Amino acid sequence: MKWGVVIALLAGLVAAAYLIWAIGFGAVIDAVARAGIGGLAILCVYALAVFVVLAAAWMTLLPRAERHDAKDFYFARLVRDSIAEISPFSPVGGMVAAGRLMILRGMNAGYAAASVTADATTEAMAQVAFLAFGIALGVAHFRDLDSAGPLTEAMVATFLLAIPGIAALILLQKKGADFAQRIAARFFPQIRGGTTFREAIHDLYDAPARLATSAALHLLAWIGAGGGTFIAFRLVGGQVSLMDALALEALLCTLRSIAAFVPAALGVQEAGYAMLAPLFGLPAELGLAVSLLKRAREIVIGIPALVYWQMVEGRAALAAGRAGDAP
Numbered sequence: 001m002k003w004g005v006v007i008a009l010l011a012g013l014v015a016a017a018y019l020i021w022a023i024g025f026g027a028v029i030d031a032v033a034r035a036g037i038g039g040l041a042i043l044c045v046y047a048l049a050v051f052v053v054l055a056a057a058w059m060t061l062l063p064r065a066e067r068h069d070a071k072d073f074y075f076a077r078l079v080r081d082s083i084a085e086i087s088p089f090s091p092v093g094g095m096v097a098a099g100r101l102m103i104l105r106g107m108n109a110g111y112a113a114a115s116v117t118a119d120a121t122t123e124a125m126a127q128v129a130f131l132a133f134g135i136a137l138g139v140a141h142f143r144d145l146d147s148a149g150p151l152t153e154a155m156v157a158t159f160l161l162a163i164p165g166i167a168a169l170i171l172l173q174k175k176g177a178d179f180a181q182r183i184a185a186r187f188f189p190q191i192r193g194g195t196t197f198r199e200a201i202h203d204l205y206d207a208p209a210r211l212a213t214s215a216a217l218h219l220l221a222w223i224g225a226g227g228g229t230f231i232a233f234r235l236v237g238g239q240v241s242l243m244d245a246l247a248l249e250a251l252l253c254t255l256r257s258i259a260a261f262v263p264a265a266l267g268v269q270e271a272g273y274a275m276l277a278p279l280f281g282l283p284a285e286l287g288l289a290v291s292l293l294k295r296a297r298e299i300v301i302g303i304p305a306l307v308y309w310q311m312v313e314g315r316a317a318l319a320a321g322r323a324g325d326a327p
Contacts, residue, residue, distance in 0.1 A: 035235035035293055043232060043297045050224040051078055057217035058119040061210050063203065066111045068102065076101040079309040080116075082302035095120060097309060104316050114200035122211060126218035127253060130226075134250020137243060225249055232293050238277075238286040248276050269294075 035043075055074040059067055076098040083094035095116045102112040205211065226246035233240045240248075255272040270291045277287025 034237050035232075035289075039235035040293065040296055040300065042235070043228065043293065044300050046228055046231060047297055047301060050221055050228065051081075053217055053221040053224060054081075057122065057214045057221065058115065060213045060217060061115050061118050061122065061204055061207075062111060063207070063210075066108060066115075068105060068107050072102060072105045072107075075305070075308060076105075078301070078305045082298070082305040083309075085298040086302040087306070091120075101309065101312060104312055108200070110196050110200040111203075113197050114204055118201065118204045118211075119214065122214040123218045123221075125215045126222055127257070129215075129219055130222040130250050131254050134247045134254070137247040137250075222250070222253070225253070228294075229290065232290045233282065233286065236286055236289045236293065238282050238290070240280060240282060244280045248273075248280055251276055 051074060055070060055077045058077060059070060059073045079101060080091075080094035080098035083097055084091040087093075099112045099116040102116075103109050223246065226249035227242070229249040229252075230240065230242050230245035233245060252269070252272045255268060270288055273287035273291040274284045275287075277284055277290075
């Protein structure tokens with residue numbers, strides 16, 4: 001692990017601990033306790049349902065001949081997010097693991113690498129639309145609050161930069177496919193045979209209907225994430241409307257994207273909820289309680305997902321070892 005990642009992780013941990021201390025340990029824990037085990041179970045079941053939409057968004061990108069069992073996409077997407085949320089690896093590490101899982105399940109390596117890349121792009125496209133909604137609703141909600149001015153300006157700037165950024169990302173993936181092919185081959189050795197990354201990425205991006213469907217499903221998943229925030233606030237005793245919860249989640253997702261270099265957005269997510277909650281008329285301790293409740297949900301879902309990932313990788317390594325030992 002690089003020192004920069006370690007420092008960012010420790011800084012996030014210190015920031016989260018400081019926020020809990022500054023806001024009030026007792027108030028935060030009392031709010032989390034209101035949700036209880038039953039509330040955590042509700043959040044977990046809800047999140048697992050949202051993953052169905054995320055898996056569909058990924059699978060939709062592929063031509064029918066290259067699609068595999070829906071449950072393989074589901075578990076691979078679960079592993080991808082779990083690596084990003086509860087491990088010190090970056091989201092890219094989660095994408096690599098998801099692509100490898102699909103290859104181990106028999107998917108063409110070129111399409112596995114290209115589809116996980118394109119899926120991240122359509123997810124970002126949907127996030128821009130979700131952010132636009134959050135900015136519009138948020139500005140209308142707290143336009144009279146002086147403290148919200150810098151935040152609003154930062155969100156608008158992020159939105160304006162994101163649009164050409166995504167366009168440039170798609171262009172680079174297509175025009176720089178040869179370079180991307182070499183990078184992909186480092187993570188997916190199987191890609192050297194069969195369909196190349198270049199061929200697969202062009203096939204995916206030359207199908208606007210599939211791209212639009214994937215982006216639409218991702219937007220639905222982003223809205224679903226806002227629904228999860230609504231449920232979490234209600235569980236800890238926060239009275240918030242569904243529309244305000246969607247706006248808050250859109251703004252929070254933007255903060256997490258800006259701080260993507262911090263593993264699992266540790267500290268960033270906690271500060272974001274604590275800062276944004278008062279703008280929507282909620283106590284900061286409830287915002288922090290929601291963040292901790294979501295962390296608990298990520299751990300409950302993520303640990304079994306990571307165990308599954310290691311089991312699949314372990315079986316593949318064992319099978320390869322046996323094949324190598326065979327005369």
